[in-house]
Amino acid sequence: MxxxxxxxxxxxxxxxxxxxxxxxxxxxxxxxxxxxxxxxxxxxxxxxxxxxxxxxxxxxxxxxxxxxxxxxxxxxxxxxxxxxxxxxxxxxxxxxxxxxxxxxxxxxxxxxxxxxxxxxxxxxxxxxxxxxxxxxxxxxxxxxxxxxxxxxxxxxxxxxxxxxxxxxxxxxxxxxxxxxxxxxxxxxxxxxxxxxxxxxxxxxxxxxxxxxxxxxxxxxxxxxxxxxxxxxxxPPAKVRRFSNVVAILSPDLLRATLLLWLASFSRFFISYFLTGWKPQVLVMAGFTDRNAIAVGMATSAAASVGVLCMGLFAAKIGASRATGLMFFICAAALLGFGFTEAPIPLVVLAAVCMFTIEAAFTGILITSTRFYSVENRSTGVGFTVGIGRIGAIVGPYVGGALIGMGLDRSSYFPVYASAAIIGAIAIVASMSRRPPEAREGQPVSAH
The missing domain is CATH 1.20.1250.20 (MFS general substrate transporter like domains)
Incomplete structure (x- = not known):
């Protein structure tokens, strides 16, 4: 056979x-x-x-x-x-x-x-x-x-x-x-x-x-x-256990699972802050409402291109490496956005932020999909996305609290840049040691 x-x-x-x-x-x-x-x-x-x-x-x-x-x-x-x-x-x-x-x-x-x-x-x-x-x-x-x-x-x-x-x-x-x-x-x-x-x-x-x-x-x-x-x-009973959350938190997978969750949380924390507060931040920076909306449309297009490009980047250098790179570039763009005043550079940096953070999400999904074996793949990917969505709740709330305190962009954008650096370290570290169980289920690499 x-x-x-x-x-x-x-x-x-x-x-x-x-x-x-x-x-x-x-x-x-x-x-x-x-x-x-x-x-x-x-x-x-x-x-x-x-x-x-x-x-x-x-x-x-x-x-x-x-x-x-x-x-x-x-x-x-x-x-x-x-x-x-x-x-x-x-x-x-x-x-x-x-x-x-x-x-x-x-x-x-x-x-x-x-x-x-x-x-x-x-x-x-x-x-x-x-x-x-x-x-x-x-x-x-x-x-x-x-x-x-x-x-x-x-x-x-x-x-x-x-x-x-x-x-x-x-x-x-x-x-x-x-x-x-x-x-x-x-x-x-x-x-x-x-x-x-x-x-x-x-x-x-x-x-x-x-x-x-x-x-x-x-x-x-x-x-x-x-x-x-x-x-x-x-499959033996040991492999068949890989259909629930206990399996993805087993000793062999625990480290990578938690790091994937951290990377996903970081992405949602940043992405939903940018989505919810970017137009208002631009208005506070001197943009008109119409121009802020136009920038939002342009950055949404940049995000779509980022998603597409991640598919190409991941095939070239590995999903986790490409995702880590996107997180690091996003961190630099977030820092730049916090300290830049000129309108055109602000627009460019906003586009880079959305390009990289959405590319990072695709990279996280590619990495987690290829990491978990067949028996626990849906569980692993589902929890990676689900735990990450907690960041979607926390990110905009933290941003609103900081903005409500009257802080300048230079005070709160570094917070999100730090989250991007944490995401980069987490996604790269998650694949630094892959357990035998994960490798056996994956004929391809998710470096």
């Missing part, structure tokens, strides 16, 4: 197959839906607040509900993919998210909005790890890094789509049309994934659920690979 060797058996070194393109395309489309579902509330908010006469502070609870949902989805739901399958989690999350978007479109009060936003956030939190894993497992290392970057750009495309939908529909059809459009697109994507997205062969061979051999052979046939005559031996 010629059993496939896992990731490498699906990720052909030759030309892309049709099914590889289908898998990547569906994963990108799923993350476009994530971006649209997540940001649609922002574009509906002005009209919604006027229609329902909602105080901004009360509406903040609705926005926070999604953030809490993302944290729970990443930590509690995403790891289920190691038990029930990557495809199952993706289809279930998309389906649930589409239902909740329809719910948002027909909500009648603030509590309904909060509940539906919570479940949308939970689906978004659960989806990203499985989408990342699927792309990597159906690609070779070089293409996998680039495809993973394309998946993450999908989120930004979803946000842009949300802005376009909001601008074109809200005036004539009202805020409900934004949610309805997102619900329809997510529903179509869920149906497409149910019909065409294959299960991970790695998962089928490691977990061996019912009809695993038949399902694996069907997938292998799509990719023109040799079929199996029998399943490989079931």
């Amino acid at each position: 010629a059993a496939p060797s896992g990731v490498k058996s699906i990720g052909q070194d030759g030309p892309l197959t049709l099914w590889q393109m289908i898998v990547v395309g569906l994963c990108i489309l799923a993350n476009v839906c994530d971006g649209l579902d997540t940001t649609s509330i922002a574009f509906a908010a002005p009209s919604l607040l006027r229609d329902w006469n909602i105080a901004p502070e009360a509406f903040g609870v609705v926005l926070s509900a999604a953030a809490v949902g993302m944290l729970i989805g990443a930590i509690l739901i995403a790891p289920l993919a190691d038990k029930v399958g990557r495809r199952t989690v993706i289809v279930a999350a998309l389906t649930t998210s589409s239902i909740c978007m329809f719910g948002l479109a027909f909500s009648q009060n603030l509590y309904q909005l909060m509940i539906f936003r919570f479940f949308v956030g939970m689906c978004v939190g659960a989806l990203l790890p499985s989408l990342s894993i699927m792309v990597v497992e159906f690609s070779n290392e070089k293409r996998g890094n680039l495809f993973l970057a394309l998946v993450h750009i999908g989120f930004a495309l979803g946000a842009i789509l949300g802005a376009a939908v909001g601008a074109s529909l809200v005036q004539e059809y009202g805020w409900r049309a934004i949610f309805l459009t997102a619900a329809i697109l997510t529903s179509v994507t869920a149906i497409s994934c149910f019909a065409a997205l294959p299960e991970s062969v790695n998962f089928l061979l490691a977990r061996q659920p019912a009809n695993a051999l038949e399902r694996a052979n069907k997938i292998l046939g799509r990719f023109g690979l040799a079929r199996l005559t029998e399943l490989p031996p079931k």
Whole structure:
């Protein structure tokens, strides 16, 4: 029996197959839906607040509900993919998210909005790890890094789509049309994934659920690979334990896991501060509101380019090294932003900050996806993203507190530069010693 060797058996070194393109395309489309579902509330908010006469502070609870949902989805739901399958989690999350978007479109009060936003956030939190894993497992290392970057750009495309939908529909059809459009697109994507997205062969061979051999052979046939005559031996109990959080905190993986969590926390701490406070900081620096928004759009574009470039950087020098480099450059740009007064250098430094910090996030995902073995990959990646999201709560709060104290940029931007340096050290150190269990599950390097 010629059993496939896992990731490498699906990720052909030759030309892309049709099914590889289908898998990547569906994963990108799923993350476009994530971006649209997540940001649609922002574009509906002005009209919604006027229609329902909602105080901004009360509406903040609705926005926070999604953030809490993302944290729970990443930590509690995403790891289920190691038990029930990557495809199952993706289809279930998309389906649930589409239902909740329809719910948002027909909500009648603030509590309904909060509940539906919570479940949308939970689906978004659960989806990203499985989408990342699927792309990597159906690609070779070089293409996998680039495809993973394309998946993450999908989120930004979803946000842009949300802005376009909001601008074109809200005036004539009202805020409900934004949610309805997102619900329809997510529903179509869920149906497409149910019909065409294959299960991970790695998962089928490691977990061996019912009809695993038949399902694996069907997938292998799509990719023109040799079929199996029998399943490989079931992994021993020690390996099968790698499906829960106890496994990723085992002595062999504890050090790397905690360092990956620290790197992820640093990224979210910086990114969500920049996203939430950068326009106001620019206004305080003398920019008009319109110019601050224009800079925000330009830096968002820079962030998308950073995500794409990380796929190329990771293939050249290794994901963790490339991520550490991005963190260090981000630290320098943050320091520069804190002490620069001229408008044009401020714009350039803001773009560099967003380019590098979003590239760093893609690098963290590549590193963690390739570090953990098949049996605990969803758990490892899910917790890396989930723990990092705590930084998304803390980062903007710390920034607001420091700004509220009347401190100058030169006082609080070094705080975030320090966080970037910590992230750089953590991500590089996380891969300095890799346990045998991790290496056995990974035929590729994540230096």
